[in-house]
Amino acid sequence: MLALPSTRLLLLFGESLPSSRLPNVSRKVWGQTSGRFVSQVNPDNGPLTLSSLGFKSDFDKTNKIKADKIERLDVPNEEPKSKVRGVGSNGIKTVKAVRVKKSLEIESAPFSAKSFSELGLPPMLLERLDTAGFTVPTDVQSAAVPTILKGHDVVIQSYTGSGKTLAYLLPILSEVGPLKKKSANGESEFEKKKEIDAVIVAPSRELGMQIVREVEKLLGPTDKKVVQQLVGGANRSRQEEALKKNKPAIVVGTPGRIAEISAAGKLHTHSCRFLVLDEVDELLSFNFREDMHRILEHVGRRTGSDPRGSIAKWAARRTIMVSATVPFSVIRAARSWGSDPLLVQAKKVMPLEAVSPSGPVNILKPTSGSDSSMRTQAALQSLPPALKHYHCVAKLQHKVDTLRRCVHALDAKCVIAFMNHTKQLKDAVFKLEARGMVAAELHGDLGKLARSTTLKKFKNGEVRVLVTNELSARGLDVAECDLVVNLDLPTDSIHYAHRAGRTGRLGRKGTVVTICEEPEVFVVKKLQKQLGIPIPACEFTEGKLNVIKED
Numbered sequence: 321m322l323a324l325p326s327t328r329l330l331l332l333f334g335e336s337l338p339s340s341r342l343p344n345v346s347r348k349v350w351g352q353t354s355g356r357f358v359s360q361v362n363p364d365n366g367p368l369t370l371s372s373l374g375f376k377s378d379f380d381k382t383n384k385i386k387a388d389k390i391e392r393l394d395v396p397n398e399e400p401k402s403k404v405r406g407v408g409s410n411g412i413k414t415v416k417a418v419r420v421k422k423s424l425e426i427e428s429a430p431f432s433a434k435s436f437s438e439l440g441l442p443p444m445l446l447e448r449l450d451t452a453g454f455t456v457p458t459d460v461q462s463a464a465v466p467t468i469l470k471g472h473d474v475v476i477q478s479y480t481g482s483g484k485t486l487a488y489l490l491p492i493l494s495e496v497g498p499l500k501k502k503s504a505n506g507e508s509e510f511e512k513k514k515e516i517d518a519v520i521v522a523p524s525r526e527l528g529m530q531i532v533r534e535v536e537k538l539l540g541p542t543d544k545k546v547v548q549q550l551v552g553g554a555n556r557s558r559q560e561e562a563l564k565k566n567k568p569a570i571v572v573g574t575p576g577r578i579a580e581i582s583a584a585g586k587l588h589t590h591s592c593r594f595l596v597l598d599e600v601d602e603l604l605s606f607n608f609r610e611d612m613h614r615i616l617e618h619v620g621r622r623t624g625s626d627p628r629g630s631i632a633k634w635a636a637r638r639t640i641m642v643s644a645t646v647p648f649s650v651i652r653a654a655r656s657w658g659s660d661p662l663l664v665q666a667k668k669v670m671p672l673e674a675v676s677p678s679g680p681v682n683i684l685k686p687t688s689g690s691d692s693s694m695r696t697q698a699a700l701q702s703l704p705p706a707l708k709h710y711h712c713v714a715k716l717q718h719k720v721d722t723l724r725r726c727v728h729a730l731d732a733k734c735v736i737a738f739m740n741h742t743k744q745l746k747d748a749v750f751k752l753e754a755r756g757m758v759a760a761e762l763h764g765d766l767g768k769l770a771r772s773t774t775l776k777k778f779k780n781g782e783v784r785v786l787v788t789n790e791l792s793a794r795g796l797d798v799a800e801c802d803l804v805v806n807l808d809l810p811t812d813s814i815h816y817a818h819r820a821g822r823t824g825r826l827g828r829k830g831t832v833v834t835i836c837e838e839p840e841v842f843v844v845k846k847l848q849k850q851l852g853i854p855i856p857a858c859e860f861t862e863g864k865l866n867v868i869k870e871d
């Protein structure tokens with residue numbers, strides 16, 4: 321069995337490995353194979369799909385909680401109607417061509433229910449979903465929506481890019497705001513209340529704004545003010561004014577700003593019915609502990625003490641915790657906050673009580689190596705099934721040029737390159753631009769405007785390579801991203817999974833290449849073992865990715 325650790329940040333490899341400044345290297349002889357057999361990458365290498373995993377489709381029958389069975393349907397071969405872009409490479413620094421739009425193929429579509437109407441959503445919300453181009457729910461949406469609608473507290477765990485945001489937004493919008501279900505007397509009139517009905521917390525400004533846009537997409541232009549962003553970095557008094565004037569039903573924000581405004585008495589959340597913690601394992605980390613403490617104490621809290629204990633105290637609030645990586649510490653916390661909480665995965669719903677610390681919730685245990693099928697299943701619960709993973713050995717001073725050759729070899733149009741230290745990002749961008757590749761840096765030290773402008777340019781195709789740090793590892797949704805490159809190694813398998821998950825969104829193809837120095841290869845081997853996925857060595861010769869087969 322795969323055991324789970326009790327804390328989120330497992331620094332399995334100690335400190336992140338050193339990376340010094342990068343010299344100005346333009347041309348070198350690359351990747352000697354030293355007697356190893358080199359083969360061309362096989363484009364037909366079929367990805368593992370969810371359906372090949374054979375997850376259980378029913379609720380656990382031993383479950384003491386009387387949850388209804390969620391009916392499973394065959395996976396239809398339908399693509400969602402999302403717009404996806406491609407790029408025409410121009411190679412000239414000054415020309416910032418916008419990518420030509422083309423569809424990125426969805427290789428293994430994670431859809432099981434045939435339509436949203438099967439999930440018990442109100443007619444107006446169904447209409448808005450249709451208008452927004454969402455026609456078929458993903459597996460995790462099919463599992464989560466009816467479960468939350470039945471009133472359960474849930475932990476939603478499913479791989480990156482599988483549609484977890486809508487999985488919790490849809491049940492909330494079914495009960496909160498102008499799209500909600502009609503009441504028993506047939507009224508659907510949305511009455512503005514003084515208090516907030518749903519609080520959604522996300523660890524970064526970017527992720528918070530992304531969630532706001534997803535809510536706005538469904539609310540439509542006339543009801544946009546039903547949701548209010550409370551993210552850090554933005555003008556606080558304007559946010560407070562908007563709360564007062566618009567009386568939003570839903571707020572989405574970062575822990576610091578929500579806690580700040582709440583402490584100032586400008587955010588009334590005591591009768592709140594939904595609390596969502598998106599990227600819950602990150603939110604429950606040490607960094608956010610004080611702000612999260614305030615939020616957990618004040619959102620949905622009934623006034624006056626409750627002699628029946630903490631569970632009764634929280635009975636009015638539904639707590640929804642979400643992440644691709646769920647350590648057992650989150651399960652433990654969820655058990656103490658919720659009443660009969662359930663774990664919702666793409667094809668399985670089970671009571672949290674049934675999750676054992678040694679059960680395969682996730683990828684988080686350094687494995688000793690015996691049960692490879694268990695490891696594979698656990699990894700695939702966090703990583704998109706259509707991803708391909710490689711590593712490439714390069715000297716430190718050649719890493720950026722290796723990245724450039726990797727982008728050309730894979731003809732990648734939309735690339736996210738991760739580094740560990742903010743100071744090095746500028747250098748890498750400079751080198752890429754010097755070789756005619758349009759690149760930009762994104763990190764927390766940049767101002768609010770610079771961050772959103774860069775992200776916008778990346779999303780609309782003006783920037784081909786986004787060089788960034790851990791800020792972008794979680795939640796960032798750019799459907800067109802077809803390549804993730806680790807220029808520095810992630811600190812552990814959780815970080816690897818979140819970085820990797822920026823590509824291969826919603827069943828699309830994607831490649832993850834980790835560029836490391838020879839002494840770092842052992843770390844890649846460890847990641848490979850922990851994640852239960854092959855990360856073969858490769859090199860980029862003659863403009864192609866060549867897989868190196870080990871003896």
Ligand SMILES: Nc1ncnc2c1ncn2[C@@H]1O[C@H](COP(=O)(O)OP(=O)(O)OP(=O)(O)O)[C@@H](O)[C@H]1O
Nearest residue numbers: 400456457458480481482483484485644795797826
């Ligand atoms: N049913 C659907 N049909 C089409 N597109 C969808 C559907 N559900 C979600 N999407 C789109 O898929 C993309 C990924 O969804 P989302 O960001 O919610 O994934 P996620 O599981 O939360 O990922 P991460 O773990 O990285 O945060 C988004 O662009 C979203 O709009």
